[in-house]
Amino acid sequence: MTFFMDAGESFKIALGAIVANKSRGALTALGIIIGIVAVITTMTAANGLKNTFRETFASVGADVVYVSKRPWVQMGRGFQFRNRKDISLAASDKLQERLLGRGVVNPSISGNQSLKYRSKVLDGITITGTTDKQIIVSDMVPESGRFLTPFDVAYKKTVTVIGSGIAESLFEQTNPIGKEIKVGRYKFTVIGVMEEQGGSFFGGPDFDRQIYIPITTFGKTIGFNGGRANVNIAIKAPSAEAMSTFEYEVIGEMRKIRGLKPTEDDDFSINKLDTLLDSYNSMMGVVVLVGLVITGISLFVGGVGVMNIMFVSVTERTKEIGIRKAIGAKRRSILLQFLFESSTICLFAGIIGLIIAQILTEIINKLLMPASISPFIIVVALVVSVMVGVLSGFVPAYRGAKLNPIDALRYE
C-alpha cells in the first residue's frame, strides 16, 4: 500500500526534477538513447534479415534434398570438392529409377547468358536448364502460359518459361507468350511466365530474374562449363517429416550409382534448407553480437552518465532529503524517490530512442529490406531502459537514503 503511494508521489517528483534540469537530463540521456536505438535496430535488422531470407529461400522447400558436387556452404577453399567427379544427367536418371514412387527427382543446371527481344538486351541472366519436375520440387507455378512438359524435355524443344522480372524488363506491356527471344545465339519461344517470387536475400538468387529451359537443350545452347554436364539433383521427399530417413536413402542410392566402396567417403554433397539455415544463423549470430556489444557499451556509458546526474541531484537536494526525513520519510521512501527519478530519465530516453529507431527502421525499410519494430522489441527496449535507470540510480539513491537527518537539514 505505502509502496504504491510512495511510487505515485516519487513519479511526480521525478517528473518535476527532470523538467527543471532539461538540458542536463537530455545530455545524459544520449548514451541511453544510442543504446536503445542500437538494441532496437539490431533486433529489427535481424528480424528483417530473417524474413527476407525466408522469402528468398521459400522455394527451396523444407522437404527437398539436393545432391550436388559441392556443398552450398563451403568451409575453407574446397580443393577436395573440385576433384570430385561431375554429377551427370545419367546419374540423375538412375536416381529417379531407383527412387521411383518414393520421391520426385529433378536435375537442373545453371549458367549465365544474355537475352534479347527485338532491340532489348539483358546481360548476365541466370539460365536454368531443368525438367517439368521443377515446379514440384520448388513449389512454383506459372502465372500465365504453362511450364515445361516431359515432351519439351524429351524432344529438346527450344522453349522457355521466364521469370516475372524478365517479363517486365523485356516485354513491358506486351504479352510474352508465343514470342521468340534470343538466348545467346539461339531462338527460344516463350511458353510461360512464372509468378512473382519476391525479395532476394543479399547476394542470394533472384528467382524473378531467371529463365527456365529444358535441361536437354542446355548443353547445346548455353554450353557446359568445361564441356561436361554437372547437374544439381533436387529430390522432394514424400513429406517433411520423412526427410531425415529419406536423406539416408538418397545417400545410399547415390553411393551405389557412383560405385563407391563402403570404406570410401561420399564424392557428392547433400544440401538442404537446414544447411542454409545453419549458415544463416551463424551470420545472424555475428550481427546480433555486434549489435549487443554496441548496445552494451552505449548503455554502460549512459548508465554512468545517469549515475553522475543522480549524484548531483542527490547532493543538490540534501536539504530536501533532511526535510522529508524530518516529516517522516523512511530510508526506503527516499531510495524509491531517487530510483523513480533515474528510471524516469531512462524511460524518457528509451522512448526517444524508440522514436529514432522507428525513423531508422523506415529508412531501412525503404532502402534495404522489409523491417518493422515488433511489440516485443518495444517492450524489451522499455524494460531495458527502466533497468538501466534502476541500476545506475541505486548507488546515488542509497547514499541519499542513508543521510543523517540533522546533517542533511543543516546542509546549505
Added chain:
Amino acid sequence: MSSDDLATVPLADGVILSIENVTRTYVMGDEEVHALKGVSITINKGEYVAIMGPSGSGKSTLMNMIGCLDVPSTGEYILENQAVSAMSEDQLAEIRNEKIGFVFQTFNLVPRVTVYQNIELPLIYKGVAKRHRRKIVEKAIEAVGLGERAKHKSNELSGGQRQRVAIARALVCEPAIILADEPTGNLDSSTGKEIMALMDGLHKKGHTIILVTHEDDIAEHANRTIRLRDGLLESSG
C-alpha cells in the same frame, strides 16, 4: 517495525516526555564538541514551553533530540512511554511522522511542489489513503488561513505564509508535540506576532508546544521557560 513493539517505559500521569541526564557529543575529526552535558527535563501534556539561551548553548541540539531527529550520546529519552534512545532509524522516522510536528526558523518547505503537496507529504509517508488525505489537508490549510494559496509553489509565498504552510504541515498527523525552533527568527515583528498568535491558538486547543527563542517577548507567550547555558540547564521554570 511498528512503534508498538518497542520497549515501553511508563511515565507518570500527565507527563508527555522525560529527558534524563542526556548528553550529546559531536565528534568532528579529532575534536569533540559537548553540545549537551547532562540535561534532565520533564514536560507535561498540554504545556507551552520556551527554551532560551545564548547562541551555541545547545538549544537546537536539545530540540533535535526531543524531535527524534537525533539520539542522545548517553542518557534516557522517553516520549509517550517509549524509549527513544534505543530506536532504529526507521522507527525514529515513524515517531517523527506520527508524534512530532516541526516548525523551523527557515521554514524548510519542499521546493518545487505546491502548498497543498507540502502539507500532504507527512500523510503520504504515514500511508493515509488519498481520499482521506484531501479532507485533512484542506482542513489544515483553512486552519492557518491559506485557503486561496493551495496551488501556489512555496517560492511564490511570503515568509509569513511559508511559516503558515509549515505549521499546517506540522499539524496534519495530529502530533503529540509541536516543536518550533525560532519560528519567528526570519520574520518581521508584525508577521512574527501573527505566527505566535497561531501558536497560542494551537496551545488553547490542547497541543503541547515547545519553542526555542532568544527573544523575551516571544518566550512570554509560553507558560514555562527553560534556560540553557553552555550545554547545561540554568533553570527549568
